[in-house]
Amino acid sequence: xxxxxxxxxxxxxxxxxxxxxxxxxxxxxxxxxxxxxxxxxxxxxxxxxxxxxxxxxxxxxxxxxxxxxxxxxxxxxxxxxxxxxxxxxxxxxxxxxxxxxxxxxxxxxxxxxxxxxxxxxxxxxxxxxxxxxxxxxxxxxxxxxxxxxxxxxxxxxxxxxxxxxxxxxxxxxxxxxxxxxxxxxxxxxxxxxxxxxxxxxxxxxxxxxxxxxxxxxxxxxxxxxxxxxxxxxxxxxxxxxxxxxxxxxxxxxxxxxxxxxxxxxxxxxxxxxxxxxxxxxxxxxxxxxxxxxxxxxxxxxxxxxxxxxxxxxxxxxxxxxxxxxxxxxxxxxxxxxxxxxxxxxxxxxxxxxxxxxxxxxxxxxxxxxxxxxxxxxxxxxxxxxxxxxxxxxxxxxxxxxxxxxxxxxxxxxxxxxxxxxxxxxxxxxxxxxxxxxxxxxxxxxxxxxxxxxxxxxxxxxxxxxxxxxxxxxxxxxxxxxxxxxxxxxxxxxxxxxxxxxxxxxxxxxxxxxxxxxxxxxxxxxxxxxxxxxxxxxxxxxxxxxxxxxxxxxxxxxxxxxxxxxxxxxxxxxxxxxxxxxxxxxxxxxxxxxxxxxxxxxxxxxxxxxxxxxxxxxxxxxxxxxxxxxxxxxxxxxxxxxxxxxxxxxx
Numbered sequence: 001x002x003x004x005x006x007x008x009x010x011x012x013x014x015x016x017x018x019x020x021x022x023x024x025x026x027x028x029x030x031x032x033x034x035x036x037x038x039x040x041x042x043x044x045x046x047x048x049x050x051x052x053x054x055x056x057x058x059x060x061x062x063x064x065x066x067x068x069x070x071x072x073x074x075x076x077x078x079x080x081x082x083x084x085x086x087x088x089x090x091x092x093x094x095x096x097x098x099x100x101x102x103x104x105x106x107x108x109x110x111x112x113x114x115x116x117x118x119x120x121x122x123x124x125x126x127x128x129x130x131x132x133x134x135x136x137x138x139x140x141x142x143x144x145x146x147x148x149x150x151x152x153x154x155x156x157x158x159x160x161x162x163x164x165x166x167x168x169x170x171x172x173x174x175x176x177x178x179x180x181x182x183x184x185x186x187x188x189x190x191x192x193x194x195x196x197x198x199x200x201x202x203x204x205x206x207x208x209x210x211x212x213x214x215x216x217x218x219x220x221x222x223x224x225x226x227x228x229x230x231x232x233x234x235x236x237x238x239x240x241x242x243x244x245x246x247x248x249x250x251x252x253x254x255x256x257x258x259x260x261x262x263x264x265x266x267x268x269x270x271x272x273x274x275x276x277x278x279x280x281x282x283x284x285x286x287x288x289x290x291x292x293x294x295x296x297x298x299x300x301x302x303x304x305x306x307x308x309x310x311x312x313x314x315x316x317x318x319x320x321x322x323x324x325x326x327x328x329x330x331x332x333x334x335x336x337x338x339x340x341x342x343x344x345x346x347x348x349x350x351x352x353x354x355x356x357x358x359x360x361x362x363x364x365x366x367x368x369x370x371x372x373x374x375x376x377x378x379x380x381x382x383x384x385x386x387x388x389x390x391x392x393x394x395x396x397x398x399x400x401x402x403x404x405x406x407x408x409x410x411x412x413x414x415x416x417x418x419x420x421x422x423x424x425x426x427x428x429x430x431x432x433x434x435x436x437x438x439x440x441x442x443x444x445x446x447x448x449x450x451x452x453x454x455x456x457x458x459x460x461x462x463x464x465x466x467x468x469x470x471x472x473x474x475x476x477x478x479x480x481x482x483x484x485x486x487x488x489x490x491x492x493x494x495x496x497x498x499x500x501x502x503x504x505x506x507x508x509x510x511x512x513x514x515x516x517x518x519x520x521x522x523x524x525x526x527x528x529x530x531x532x533x534x535x536x537x538x539x540x541x542x543x544x545x546x547x548x549x550x551x552x553x554x555x556x557x558x559x560x561x562x563x564x565x566x567x568x569x570x571x572x573x574x575x576x577x578x579x580x581x582x583x584x585x586x587x588x589x590x591x592x593x594x595x596x597x598x599x600x601x602x603x604x605x606x607x608x609x610x611x612x613x614x615x616x617x618x619x620x621x622x623x624x625x626x627x628x629x630x631x632x633x634x635x636x637x638x639x640x641x642x643x644x645x646x647x648x649x650x
Contacts, residue, residue, distance in 0.1 A: 001025055001584070002380065010170055014348045017132060017133060017136060019132075021054050022115065022132060022135075023112060023115075023350065025136065025140065026108065026112055026115055026136065026139050026143060026595050026610060027108050027112075029140045029143055029144055029390065029394060030104065030107055030108040030111055030143045031104065032143065032144075032394060032398070032515055033143065033144040033394040033397040033398055034100075034104045034107070034152055034153070034397070034398075034401065034637065035398070036398055036401050036402065037100045037103075037104065037152070037153045037404070038096075038097040038100050038104075039096075039097065039099055039235065039405070039499040040096060040153060040401065040404045040405055041096055041405070042094075042096055042099075042155060042292075043154060043404060043407050043410065044154065044292070044407065044427065045073035045074055045154075045156045046073075046099075046155045046156050048071055048072055048073040049068075049072045049073040049074055049075040049081075049085065049155075049156040050085055050089075050094065050155065050156070051087070051094060051199050051375075051522075052071070052072075053069065053072045053075065053082075055067065055068050055069060055072070055082060055086070056082060056085045056086040056088075056089045057086075057089060059086045059087060059089070059090040060087075062083075064431070065079070065082055065083055065086045066079040066082065066083065066554045067079070068081075068082035071491075072535075073156055074156035074157060074158070074159045075156065075159075075203065077247050077248065077250070078159055078199060078200060078201060078247070079199050080162065080196060080199035080200045081156075081158060081159045081162065081200060081201075084102065084158065084162065085099070085158075087102075087279045088102060096155070099155045099158075099231070100153070100155060102158070103152050103153070103155060103158050103161060104152060106144070106158065106161045106162055107143065107151075107152045107161050109165055110138045110143075110161060110165040110168055111140070111142060111143035111284050112139070112184060113165060113168035113169050113172050114135075114138065114139045114142055114168055114364050115135050115136060115138070115139035116135075116172050116175075117168055117172040118131075118134070118135035118138050118139065118368055119136075120172070120175045120176070120179070121136075121175065121202075121214075121218060122134055122135060122210045122330070124218050124219075126225055126362070127372070127375065129592045130380075130383075131384050131495070133572040134371055134372070134375060134383065137383050137386045137387065137390070138364075138367050138368050138371040139312070140387075141367050141371065141386060141389065141393065142363060142367045143392050143393035144390055144397050145284075145287065145291070145363060145367070145397070146164075146287040146288075146393060146396045146400050147280075147283050147284060147356060147359055147363055148292060148360060148363065148526075149288050149290065149397055149400045149401060149404075149639065150290070150355075150357040150410075151164075151356075151357040151360040151405045153276035153291075153400075153401050153578065154357070154404065157357045157360075157437075158227070158531060159200055159201040159271040160201065160203075160357050160358070160360040160361070161199040161202050161360065162197075162201070163197055163200040163201035163203050163361070164203075164360050164361040166193045166194070166196055166197030166200055166204060166632065167194075167197055167203070167204050167207050167210075167339070167361055168361075168364070169189075169190075169193040169197075170190050170193040170194040170197065170204075170207045170210075170211060171188035171190075171207070171210060171211060171214055173186045173187070173189040173193060173213050174186070174187065174214065174215070175214070175218075176188045177190065178215075178218075178219045180185040180471065184444045185390055186618060187230070187233045187236075189235045190211065190233075190237070191233070192241065194207045194208060194211075194237055194240045195240040195243060197240075197244060198240050198241070198243040198244040198247070198607070199247065202244065202248070202342045203339050203342055203343070203361065204244070205241065205244055205342055206335075206338035206339060206341065206342075206344075207240075208234070208235075208237035208240065208241070209338060210334075210335050210338060211234075211237060212234060212237075213323070213331055213334060213335075214331060215230070216326070217323075217326050217328065217330070217331045217373070218267055218328070219332075220408055221326070224353050224560050243588050259459075260532075262351070263350060264348035264350045264353075265300065265348075266346040266347070266348065266366045267346075268298045268300050269297065269346060269348040269349075269353065270345065270346050270516055271298070271300070271301075271302060271304070271305055271309075272297075272298045272299045272353045272354070273344040273345060274305040274308040274309045274312060275299055275304075275305050275308055275310070275354070276353065276354040276358075277312060277340065277344060278305075278312075279294075279354060280356070280358070280359045280362070281366070283356065283359070284359065284363055284366045284367075287393070287396065288396075289412075289413065289416075289417055290356060290400055291356065291413060291414050291418075292356075292410040292411075292413065292426065293352075293410075293411075293414045293421065293423055293424055294353070294354035294355065294413055294414075294417075294418065294421070295354075295414075295418055295420070295421035295422060295423050295630075296350070296351065296352070296353060296422065296423055296452065296455075297353075297418075297420070297421075298353060316337070318333070319333035319334055319337070322334075322601045328372075329369060329372075330354075331368075332365040332368055332369050333365065335362075335365045335494070336365040336366065336382050339361050339362045339365075340358060340362050342358075343355075343358050351423075353380070358501075362612050374386055374641060377516065378382045380416040393421075399513070400581055403491055406494045407427070407431050408428075408431060411424050411427050411428050414427075414617065415428075420451055421451075421559050422447075422448040422449075422451035422452035422455060422458070423448070423452075423455075424450065425445070425448035425529065426444070426445065426448045426455065426458050426461065428444040428467075429441045429442075429444030429445040429448060429458075429461060429462070432444055433461065433465050438465060438469050441465045442462065442466070442469075443467055445458055445462040445465065446460055446462070451592060454485055456481075456482045456483075456485035456486035456489055456492065457477075457482075459478045459481045459482035459485065459492075460478070460479065460482040460489065460491065460492045460495070462478045462500075463475045463476075463478035463479040463482065463495065464491075465495075466478065467495070467499055472499060472503050475499055476496070476499055476500070476503065479492055479495055479496035480496065482496075483496055483512075488519060490516050490519035490520045490523070490526075490617060493512050493513070493515050493516035493519065494513065494520075494525070494526050495524075495531070496512045497509045497510070497511075497512035497513035497516060497533065498529055499530060500512060501532070501536060502534050504566055506536050506540065507537065508531045508532060510530065510533045510534060510537060510556075513526060513530040513533055514530060516530075516562070517530055527560045527561050528560070528561050528564075530557075530560040530561075531558070531560040531561035531564055531567060532557075534554065534557035534560065534567075534569055535554065535557045535564075535566065536571060537553045538550040538551075538552075538553035538554045538557065538570060538571075538574070539570060541553065542570070542573070542574055545587070547574050547577055547578050548578070550574050551571060551574045551575065551578070554567055554574060555571065555572035557571075559573065562595045564594070565590075565591040565592075565594040565595035565598050565601060566591075567607065568570075568587040568588070568590040568591035568592040568594065568601070569587070569588065569598065569600065569601045569604060571584075571587050572584040572586075572587035572591065572601075572604065572608070573604065574606075575587065576604075581611065581612055583606060584608050585605065585608050585612065588601055588604055588605035588608060591605075592605060592621075597628055599624075599625050599628040599629045599632070602621045602622075602624045602625045602628070603621070603622070603625045603632070603634075603635055604616040604639070605621050606619075606621040606622045606625065606635070607638075608640075609621065610642075615642060619639060619642050619643070622635050622638060622639040622642070623639065626639065
């Protein structure tokens with residue numbers, strides 16, 4: 001078993017391996033395992049978080065950078081992640097190698113933090129004399145384990161890596177504070193690490209509790225002593241939860257993918273997590289097969305997961321007993337479940353119930369426990385045996401990284417692991433659509449809907465492909481179904497509005513676009529489309545002689561897009577025909593101000609000014625019409641008559 005804390009500081013471990021050598025070995029092992037990721041393209045959610053994310057384009061605009069959009073996948077609601085992506089973009093644009101290089105660097109730093117934490121913790125136990133080699137072994141095993149590939153190689157899973165690094169730094173800085181004469185400095189660094197970590201990913205929520213348990217287990221000896229000795233520090237740590245609470249309140253349930261009331265019951269999600277944690281622990285021991293996407297299937301009957309549930313309940317009881325006894329194993333086990341709790345308990349993550357990247361940091365607890373157990377069973381030879389194991393795991397990791405060079409190979413692996421994985425077929429259709437293989441895309445999306453007819457994303461993507469193929473009836477059917485299934489999906493309402501406008505259903509188009517604008521009030525594209533729909537309807541009503549109704553639509557168009565020159569011109573035309581000359585002149589002037597080369601607006605303004613007796617101003621606008629459009633005979637004749645009349649008056 002893992003050595004229990006003695007609460008007596010043993011002398012630090014010997015000089016072999018030396019600290020610089022240990023650091024270099026961790027960095028080299030990490031680099032060797034992930035050397036082949038630099039040429040890996042962006043895959044899956046990288047497209048939404050990086051390629052399609054406008055908020056990372058201008059690093060100087062921190063206001064936008066720190067407010068990632070809801071569709072930005074793993075960056076949504078996580079300003080620190082978006083900031084790192086913006087830094088990558090500023091340094092290298094959309095070249096993937098820079099993003100991958102930073103992921104590997106952050107992963108290496110996380111491994112070093114684990115090494116430092118494990119070494120200082122083992123120095124407080126009966127393993128003190130071997131703390132450095134054991135910690136080095138654990139850090140390398142964790143760094144090169146194949147289960148980490150999704151977190152490190154898929155760029156947007158940087159959220160796991162960065163959150164893991166800051167979580168470990170929080171614990172490490174606290175551990176240093178307990179041994180340092182400058183304890184206040186290290187405690188401040190721990191609070192800062194925790195605070196920043198809250199902006200990386202929600203898993204850091206348990207870090208203050210992990211520090212409290214670490215203090216009680218390895219330093220103070222009781223919760224009462226921890227509170228009495230470091231009350232201010234723990235209040236500061238607890239204060240970091242306010243940052244996370246604010247981010248969660250403003251993230252719109254992470255784009256409608258996380259939380260209650262999204263169609264997934266807490267009970268079914270909890271049952272699914274029994275299966276998920278069983279998969280995670282199995283992969284920690286035997287990392288095959290690794291799957292990029294387990295789909296959205298949920299366990300709906302408790303009978304399906306009885307063995308896993310019994311095992312987890314038994315494990316939880318053992319951990320609770322260990323925590324009450326103050327054992328190191330109890331601390332590690334408690335951390336394992338605490339880190340997994342935000343994603344693997346009762347709060348549904350509706351689009352991804354099972355994901356290997358969630359084991360990024362929890363794997364550290366498993367590895368540390370395994371290393372300690374090996375040392376207990378095999379003695380000093382355990383380190384050498386584990387070093388050989390690390391070589392094998394690193395080779396498997398490098399091989400797994402090759403799969404990320406092609407989305408199709410990752411999708412094929414997901415389908416092979418679960419032929420009923422509808423989202424794997426959804427991804428297959430998206431890949432075919434991106435490559436303009438329309439027939440293949442329709443086939444893949446249709447297969448996905450056969451497996452899961454209630455998937456709004458699939459209906460939406462299929463509708464886009466049908467519209468591109470000019471099969472508008474089918475496109476409209478699937479847009480409408482996507483909106484029905486997920487009313488909060490703004491893109492579906494937006495594209496439904498565009499498709500309705502394209503097929504002449506203008507009133508329906510306006511209704512859909514107005515609803516899309518409610519969901520995306522800052523979207524310029526939605527505003528412009530809504531303005532266009534109102535203009536189209538206004539033009540139709542004006543041609544039918546229904547001028548008051550036309551004016552109402554033009555005014556609505558201007559509310560959506562106040563500087564649209566065409567809207568101002570058409571509204572002015574309608575106002576002029578209803579005798580509202582002063583208002584008409586104002587809108588004609590707005591049209592030429594917004595678009596100075598708009599000859600038609602200049603001409604219409606000249607006519608309205610003439611009717612109002614403002615001949616000098618009318619002449620200047622007619623002159624501008626002829627400058628812009630010399631062949632306009634009507635403008636030339638009117639201007640000539642004005643100039644002749646002016647000459648006669650003289």
